[in-house]
Amino acid sequence: MEYIEELVKALSHENPEIRGKVAGALKALEDARATEPLIKALENERDKEVRRELAFALQWVADERALPTFIRLLEDDNESMRMWAAYGLGNLGDSRAIKPRARAIY
Secondary structure (H helix, E strand, C coil): CHHHHHHHHHCCCCCHHHHHHHHHHHHHHCCHHHHHHHHHHHHHCCCHHHHHHHHHHHHHHCCHHHHHHHHHHCCCCCHHHHHHHHHHHHHHCCHHHHHHHHHHHC
8 A cells, every 4th residue: 555655755754753753653554564664764773762663663563574683683782672672573473583582681
């Protein structure tokens, strides 16, 4: 649907507050079509709050394509990013996530 495409375009808006709200809207939709754009936005985002919103949204989409991103985020400098990555890995229910998540927690 068009609304996903419009929201994805807004992930690159110059205003970080808008980018954060767009991430929240994509989270609410829980649509797997948002997975790749959320991953790309998360990799490029510098604003701490927007990164958190993007990771939270990606967690709710629960698409296995996010697995490598969540594993990388387990080593992020930001504690809340590591937490969302651990939750995201748990939500995926993918056996490949068990070891990285266990290492991060213990």
